Amino acid sequence: MTAETVTPERFRQAWSNFGTGVTVVTTAEPDGKVHGMTANGVVSVSLTPPLALACIGHNRNSFPLIKANRRFAISILNEEQTAIAEHYTKPPEQRSSDSAIPFVELGESRVIGGALAAMDCRVVSEHEAGDHTLFVAEVECVSIGEGKPMMWFQGRFGHFSAD
Numbered sequence: 001m002t003a004e005t006v007t008p009e010r011f012r013q014a015w016s017n018f019g020t021g022v023t024v025v026t027t028a029e030p031d032g033k034v035h036g037m038t039a040n041g042v043v044s045v046s047l048t049p050p051l052a053l054a055c056i057g058h059n060r061n062s063f064p065l066i067k068a069n070r071r072f073a074i075s076i077l078n079e080e081q082t083a084i085a086e087h088y089t090k091p092p093e094q095r096s097s098d099s100a101i102p103f104v105e106l107g108e109s110r111v112i113g114g115a116l117a118a119m120d121c122r123v124v125s126e127h128e129a130g131d132h133t134l135f136v137a138e139v140e141c142v143s144i145g146e147g148k149p150m151m152w153f154q155g156r157f158g159h160f161s162a163d
């Protein structure tokens with residue numbers, strides 16, 4: 001391990017070694033359409049009450065939407081949903097149509113059908129942190145699916161393998 005100054009590149013590289021699952025965070029556009037973005041900056045915060053957190057960059061199109069709606073949903077993707085994850089990593093103007101995305105309703109939100117789990121979340125507080133805002137939200141509705149998780153490690157999507 002080498003100890004050097006924290007540059008943006010080294011910060012990114014260090015965190016790329018943190019393997020995570022992959023989610024799509026959805027919220028509503030003003031016309032009611034679903035807006036999604038791929039996110040791994042999500043975390044379970046509290047059991048009682050059930051709270052989750054999503055960390056959203058200020059330059060994301062999702063940011064003003066979540067701030068205004070005070071609601072979002074988290075869909076934890078399974079390993080067969082890589083095309084959906086890739087779709088939502090692109091800026092909206094570079095995405096193809098969302099018509100192939102299998103949305104289903106959950107509480108007041110729409111989530112990705114077939115996801116390993118999904119949660120409908122109502123924002124209860126927000127905390128600005130650098131170039132992101134942490135949206136802490138109460139999970140009002142949850143659905144649980146089956147399958148294996150999609151993973152993200154060193155800039156690539158992959159599979160989980162148990163020992």
Ligand SMILES: Cc1cc2nc3c(=O)[nH]c(=O)nc-3n(C[C@H](O)[C@H](O)[C@H](O)COP(=O)(O)O)c2cc1C
Pocket residue numbers: 022036037038039040041042055056057058059060061062063088089090091092152
């Ligand atoms: C694996 C992965 C995880 C990501 N996680 C986050 C995240 O937690 N928060 C965030 O603001 N952007 C995250 N991004 C970037 C967004 O997915 C990307 O900027 C997307 O185009 C934003 O869409 P939007 O501008 O329509 O909201 C992630 C990208 C990848 C590939």
